[in-house]
Amino acid sequence: MSSDSAVAKRPQPQPAPQSDVVIETHNLTKVYRDFWGRQKVRALKALDLEVRRGEIFGLLGPNGSGKTTTIKLLLGLLFPTSGRALVFGQDASDVSKNERIGYLPEESYLYKFLNAEETLDFYARLFNIPAAERKERVNRLISEVKLDWARRRQLKEYSKGMTRRIGLAQALINDPDLILLDEPTTGLDPMGSREMKDTILRLRDEGKTVLLCSHLLPDIQDVCDRIAILHSGELKELGRIDTLLTLQDETQFRAKGLTKAAEDEIRQVIEKHGGTLVGMDHPTTTLEDLFLSIVRESEAHPGRRAHERMEPR
Amino acid sequence: MEIRPEEFLTFAEWFGPAIKYFIIAVPVLTFLAIFGCFLVSAARRGPVEGFYAVATVIATAIGKDLPAASLRRTLAIARLTVKESIRRRVIVSFVIFALIFLFAGWFLDRKSDDPAHLYLSFVLTTTTYLAIVLALFLSTASIPADIKSRTIYTIVTKPVRAGELVLGRIFGFVAVITVLLAVMGVISYFFVVRGMEHEHGVLPEGLAALAPVAEGDASPGWEGTTTMNSYHRHSWKVDDTGRGTTDKIMGHQHQVTRSQDADPSDPVAYEIGAPYGALVARVPIYGQMRFLDSEGNPTQKGISVGKEWEYRSYIEGRTLASAIWRFQGLSDRDYPEYLPLGLTLSVFRTYKGDIVTGVRGIIILKSTDPRNPIQCEPIGFISREYELQQLHIPRKLRMESADGASQREIDLFADLVHEGELDIIVRCDDAVQYFGMAQADLYIEAPDAPFGWNFAKGYIGIWLQMIIVVCLGVMFSTFLSTPVAILGTMFAVLLGFFGSFVQDLWTGKAWGGGPIEALIRLVNQDNVVTPLQFGNFELGVHIVKFMDKVYLTIVRALSGVLPDFSGLGRASEYVAYSFNYYDQLLARQCLTTFVYVTAIAIVGYFFMRTREVAA
Ligand SMILES: Nc1ncnc2c1ncn2[C@@H]1O[C@H](COP(=O)(O)OP(=O)(O)OP(=O)(O)O)[C@@H](O)[C@H]1O
Ligand SMILES: [Mg+2]
DSSP: OOSSOSSOSSOOOOOOTTOSEEEEEEEEEEEEEOTTSOEEEEEEEEEEEEEETTOEEEEEOSTTSSHHHHHHHHHTSSOOSEEEEEETTEETTOGGGGGGEEEEOSSOOOOTTSBHHHHHHHHHHTSOOOHHHHHHHHHHHHHHTTOGGGTTSBGGGOOHHHHHHHHHHHHTTTOOSEEEEESTTTTOOHHHHHHHHHHHHHHHHTTOEEEEEESOHHHHHHHOSEEEEEETTEEEEEEEHHHHTBOTTOOBBOOOSOOHHHHHHHHHHHHHTTOOOSOBBOOBOOHHHHHHHHHHHHHHSTTSOSSOOOOOO | OOOOGGGGSOHHHHHHHHHHHHHHHHHHHHHHHHHHHHHHHHHHHOHHHHHHHHHHHHHHIIIIIHHHOOHHHHHHHHHHHHHHHHHHTHHHHHHHHHHHHHHHHHHSOTTOSOHHHHHHHHHHHHHHHHHHHHHHHHHHHHHHHHHHTTHHHHHHTTTOOHHHHHHHHHHHHHHHHHHHHHHHHHHHHHHHHHHHOOOOOBOTTTOEEOOOSSTTOOOOEEEEEBOOBTTBOOEEEEETTSEEEEOOBTTBEEEEEEOTTOOTTOGGGEEEEEEESSSOEEEEEEOEEEEEOTTSOEESSOBOOSOTTOOOEEEETTSSOEEEEEEOOOOTTTOSSEEEEEEOBEEEESSOOOTTTOOEEEEEEEOOOTTOOOBOOOEEEEOOBTSOEEEEEESEEEEEOTTSSOEEEEEIIIIIOBTTBEEEEEEEOSTTEEEEEOGGGEEEEEEEEOHHHHHHHHHHHHHHHHHHHHHHHHHHHTTSOHHHHHHHHHHHHHHHHTHHHHHHHHHTOSSSOSHHHHHHHHHHTOOSSSOOOOTTOHHHHHHHHHHHHHHHHHHHHHHHHSOOHHHHTHHHHHHHTTBOOOHHHHHHHHHHHHHHHHHHHHHHHHHHHTOOTTO
16 A cells, blocks of 8 residues: 555544535645655645635645645545545545546646547546537537647647647536636636636636636736635635735725815815825735735745734635 | 366366365455555554554445446546557557568478477467567556656546556456457468468379279279478378378378369379368367276376376286276267277386387277176277377277177177266286376367367467456556566566466475575586585575575465466467367366456555555
8 A cells, every 4th residue: 555545534524515615624734755755845734725615716826835736635636644635525535526526737637649529538438428418518618628620639739738728628528516727827828818717717607616726926816716825835825815915004095076175175184184195095916916925924934824814704 | 288187177176166265265365465455554654543544445445436336437448548559559569460470481390290280389379479568568558657647637536436447447458459369360360271271283103003902803993192292292092983082291181082084094183182180179088097006906096117207107017907097978979980099108118128119008998887897809009109199999899708709799889888988998018018197198089179269269368368467467557667567567477377386396396496595506506306405504504495485485375376377378288289178178267367357456456546646
C-alpha cells in the first residue's frame, strides 16, 4: 500500500442532506514526502473552507501557494496528510461523487492520439449517458467551445488554446453540478478567455457551483463571488469579493442634478465634520492592490492572517 | 516428448484436487496479503491507524466498488487501449513477424527427417516469443505512461473505479493480442502447409512390373521410384488397377495413380499426388500401467538400473517380469482391421550382444474378464531403442488350447476385449537384457484428430500464456514504472517457467544446490555430485547452504503462487510433435488461466486503489 491510504480518517457525522455546502474542508493539510517518506514540502496547512451551492469561488495565490494541491485533494487525486475534504458531503476519496463533478486540470492532460470527437466520446462513455444523448452532447460541446473546424484532428496537432478548449468541453461532458477549474484561462486568447468567463457565469446561472483557481487577478475579479487567498499553503483572506475590495474607511460622493443650494448645504455638512468633498462613494481598490498587499504582508509576517475580519455570509 | 504424469488425469480427476487446493490456497494467500498490507500500513502510521486504513480499503472494495462496477466503463477503457495500441506500436510487431517468416524459409533445414516438426516448432516458438515480448511491452507501458503524462487525472476524476481501470486495460490488450495471434496463426498455418507441399515425377529407370506371386500368374502390379524433390525421393507400388502409395519418407506419403488405359511402362502415365500424413494430430490412448516382478508378483515399480534421471522402470528379460497396460473404451468400430500400437522403449544391456538387430520382446493381449482370462499367443517384435515403433496387431489372433496341443483362431474384439477393456503385456525376450518403460511408452493410436483444430489449440495455448503475461504486466505497472514492471513481469514469467525446477532444487531432487553453492561450484569447477567443501571450514558450508535454503524457500513460495508457464506452453509441444492436445487439458488450462486472471486483477485493483496518482 502506498504512503497515504485511500481511506479517510474516522467517520464523521454527515452534514444534513439538503445542505447547501458543496465543498467543505476541515484542517486540510498536505505534506509531500519523498520516496523514503521524508518530508519535502508542506504544501497546504490546516485549510478550512466552505463553498456553497451556486457560487463561483476563487482560489487565489502566487505560484506554489497550494491552489492545485487543494483541488487535487478535493478530487481524491492526493490523500490528505491530515484533516479531511468533503465534496457533496462525501469523502473526497469516494469515487461516486465524480458522477457530479467536472474537472479541468492545470494543463489539459488528454490522450494525444484521439481527435476531439473521440476524446469527448471516450469521456462520455465513462458516465451513464445513453448513446443518442452522448452523441448530441459531444456535438453540442464541440460547437460550444468553437472547435467544429478541428473536430477530426488528433489532439497532438492542437495548439495550446485549442487543447484548453477541448479540456473544458471534457469537464462539462457529464453536465456536472460542481466544476473545478485549475487556471481556466491560461493559454487562451482574449476572446477565448472572455468566452471562458462567460461560460463560468452561465454555469453559475444554471445553478452550478464553480471552484476556480488562478493567479490572473482580472479573471477572478470579473467572475468570482467569493475568494480565498492562499500564500505558501496558508489561508490569508477569505470573503465576498465586493466586500473585500471595498475600502470601508473611505466614502466617496458623486452626485448629479443638485441645485447650487443643495451642494452648498452638503459641503457645509462635510465642512462641519472637518472634511472636503471629493465625490461621494465607497471607492474600491483593485484586486491587484489587495493581493499584493496581502502577499507582502504575509511575507513580512509569515503565519499571520492578513486582515482578521469576519467572513460575511 | 514425454507426457507428464499430471497430464494423464481427466478433467474430472484433476478438478477435485484442484478445487481443494484452491479452497485452501485462496484464503491463506488472501490472509497473508492483507497481513502484509497491514504491516506496511502499520509501519507508516502506527498499528491502530494502520489497521483502520486496511479495513476501510477492504470495506470500500467490497461494499462500494464491487457493486458499482460497470462493464460500460471497463469497455470504454478497453476501447481506448485498443485504439492506443493501434495508433502507436503494434503495427511494428506485424512487420517483424512478416520479416521473420519471409526469411525463415532460407534457414529452415529442408533436409531434416521430420520437416513437419521443424516447421511447426519454428512457427509456434517464433509466435510465442514474439507475442510474449509484445504483451510484455504493451501491458507495462500504459498505466505508467498515463501517470507520467497525467492523463490519468482526467480518468480517475470520472466515476471510474480502480478495478475497471485495471480490467479495462487487461481486456484491451487481450483483444489486441487476440487479433494479432489470430492473424499470426492463419499466416503460420499456411506457411506450414505450403512448406510441406512439393511434387514428384516418376523416374523412367526404376519402373518395372512386380514379379508374380506364383509361377505363371499375371504381374500383381508395378513399382518404381519418384524424382528427387525437396531433398528426398520415394519408391512406390501400384496394384494391377493402377492405384497405390509411395513409402513413407520424412513423415509423409503420396497417392500414386495411373491414368486409365495408359501403357504401364510409360512413366508419364503415373501421377504422384499431394503429400499427406506429415501434418497430423495423432491421438494416443493411454492405459493404466502396472508391473510384475521376475516371479510374476505385482510390484510398485520395475527395477532401477542406476540411472538417476531415468523416469522409466526396467524389467528383466526371459523372466515373468512384465509391464502391463490396461486400456479402456476400445470398440471394434474404431479399429476395423487392426489395432495400431505405438511403442517406445529404452533398452538396458548387461552385455553387448548383437547391437545391430536389437533386443527381442513379446507382446501378449489378455482379456480382463475374471471368469475367462484368456490370452493370445505372444507376438514377437524387435525393439528399436528410443524410437517410436508402430505395430499393427491384427484382428485375427491365435490362442493355444488348454492342453497346449493345438491352436485356434480368435478375434481380438470378439474374444479378448471385455467391456471395452484389454490388458496388453510387454516382456523382454532376451535373457539378462532389460526393457525400460513408463506409462506413456505404450499407447493405442486412435484415428487421427483434425490437424487444423490441433494447430488452433496450439495457438490457444499461446494465447492463454499471453493473457497471463498481460495481466502480470498491467498489475505490476499499477505501482511500478515501466522498466521495473517489465523486469518484474519477466521475473514472474521465468519463475513460472522454471517453477518445477525450483521445486526439485528445493527438495534436493536436482543437483548442484542453490545459487550461491552453484556459483562456488562454477568458480571451483566442482562436479555437481561431490559434496561442497572449503577445506576444513565446515561452518562456511553450513552458511552457504543455509543462505541458499532461505533464498530457495522464498523463490519456491513464489513459484508455487505463480502460474505454471511451462504447463501452459505444452499445447505447442503437443502440436509440434504431431500429438493431439487433449481437449480436457485445454479446458483445464483455460480454467486455470481464468482463476489467475481474476486473482491478478484483484491484486492490481488494490495497488491502483491505494495509489496516490498525483503524488
Ligand atoms: N508532486 C509534488 N511533489 C512534491 N512537491 C510538490 C508536488 N506538487 C506540488 N508540490 C509543491 O507543493 C507546493 C504547492 O504546489 P501547487 O501546485 O499546489 O501550487 P499552485 O498554487 O497550484 O501554483 P501555480 O500557481 O504555479 O500552479 C509547491 O511548493 C510545490 O513545489
Ligand atoms: Mg497550480
